[in-house]
Amino acid sequence: MIRRSRAGAALLSLAMAAGLAGLAACSGDDSGDGADGAVTLDYWLWDDNQKASYQACADAFHTSNPNITVRITQSAWDQYWQNLTTQLAAGEAPDVWTNQGSYYPQFVTSGQILDLQPYVKADNVDLSQYQGGLADLFVKDDARYGLPKDWDTMALVFNTDHLKAQGVDAASLKDLTWNPTDGGTFEQLIAKATVDAKGKNGLDPAFDKSKIKTFGFLPEFKDGSQGQNGWGNFAASLGFTYLDKNPWGTQYKYDDPRLAQVIDWYKSLIAKGYSPALDKASTLANDALMNAGKGAITITGSWMINSYLGDTAKVKFAFAPLPAGPQGRKSAINGLSDAIWTGTEHKDEAWKWVKFLASPDCQNIVGGNAVVFPALKDASEKALDAHKAKGRDVQAFIDEASAPGGTFFLPITDHGSEVSQIVQDAIQSAVLGQTDSASALKKANDQVNALFK
């Protein structure tokens, strides 16, 4: 194949000249002090859904701090971390940026994030006002590398018309049970929701699993080291934990037989025809398949509320809590934070902005727009009310977050992206039948833990 100037060729030189790349991509160095002491802060985020809300925060902030202007840059998730790392390497990073659990440890290790603890102490920021545990996710050795901005939990999302047609009462989805042996009432629901080309469902003896029209359950196997959109929640409901301690553990526990049990249960769904086989799965995301009527139920996060209940949805969807496992109902909870770059020339102004972002003044604006659930408990209630006002039932996400012991945190450690690839490959190879679940996970666990030696 003969190819024109391409990303591929550019990449080779890029890999070689990473330093140069930093110089080329320029965020502008005009954030310096103006003649009248005016300061411009650069603030980065990745979610285009949230940009408007934070712009409103920035405007409110500017009103009360007329000498500080916040300039927001939004870039898509995949580019976000590359751009950020390049800018950090070039010494041109934004003053404040949005952080996520699996990415921020590397910035802490390389000394790029400012310790906020002295500021928090000096300004007496009340950390108990945030959803339980969120503030501690960004603490290492008594240093604090961010203030919480929002959280998300997981829930079932289902095609309401499809389930109704199969004679399923939507209310019954509130009390589903699950276990790895027979899948509990959840698996019965999945079987009922799976429909073949002749309209027979999975419980019908004449059910033809080779010709499926709608799968009962769409699994997510591109789910990194966490299984946030699926296996992680089931494993947690069996008592599985990722790590010796979280955050900042150094010993992963993917060789736990309970995790292998979950993967085996997923494989059994495929074998029964209730879920698409991984090698025949779609390259498209589950929400596209749900919208195309190819799946009846899947697991999704609260950040997807607007996609499923918004105007662009082609099918009527609703949410239900995750099924309860032997150890109860467990949902992954994840929180984002705002961090300050150690290299910023405007530390005090940046702190003012971060404090504002984490305060009711900003989080109530964000909550009122019903895009994400803000980290402040009160602001989350605002988000719930805003959803209700739009006629959307998102109670499942809130109930899970507020149930005692109902949530678990995703792992936060060094080597996050490597761990993610190793574990994802292992789970996929097990699901594809290239190896059995237990030995795939054992091998992956050894590889993962070797990274910390």
Place this chain on the structure above:
Amino acid sequence: MKTKRRDDRRAAWWFLLPVLVGFAVFYGYPAIRGAWYSVTDYTMLNQPSFVGADNYTELARDGEFWHSLLVTVWYVVLNIGSQTLLALGVASLMHRLTRSTVLRAALLLPWLVPNVTVGLLWMWLLDTNLGFVNHLLTSLGVGPVGFLTDATWAMPSVAAINTWAYTGYTALLLYAGMLQIPQYLYESAAIDGANEWRMFRRITLPLLRPVLALVLVVSLIGSFQIFDTIAVTTFGGPVSATRVIYYFIYEQAFRYFHMGYAAAAAICLALILGVLTAIQMRLLRASRSDLA
């Protein structure tokens, strides 16, 4: 006479200067820096420090690296094989049957579409659940096939996508080469009673060799650099069935930020390509034409 030649040479350097500066800035300097990074532990966020041949010895032990090379070779075989054969066929047909400009333009169309668009287009067409190709296959009673999600099919599918995109362009280059072959050779062969297949083997192929050599060298190097189609359609998966060397380098550099390690892998790839090109040029005696 002598001074004249020297003047010419000086003028030539002036004309070459813009290219040379570009080459030095965008290739020479980055290459040197890359070579330096390959013997450091650079992660973009640290001060690189010298680690000797550590990256290289680790590469030699890294199963993923060897796997990615193997996968790349598999892709190259599939892609270059099908693309060259198809292009030769198409070029011969154009050469011997029609010289329509419209046809030539049409052949180039897939090549004009940006690679990422090509990748996305085929990702949708080949999708197992929603794709048109599988819709057709299913209505014919053949399966759905997991073109991009089945470990056996993923690489042939990627190769086929790029063959689709580049065959027209390759055919056009070969066609241009065929136009260089004197028409009287075919005429006398026809008088001697040779059929088309014989003329192709005895006239077209041998006389096309210099062009074919160039096309093969360039397309082989391009093929080794397969990246964007994979970055759009399979992300190196399923598991690691399509994790080619470039994707491996990309992941090491921009996902794990192991810049030193990635640079070492890139240097290895450059060496491999250098050796391959040398062998190929030699085998095909590229500089000598049988016409001479």
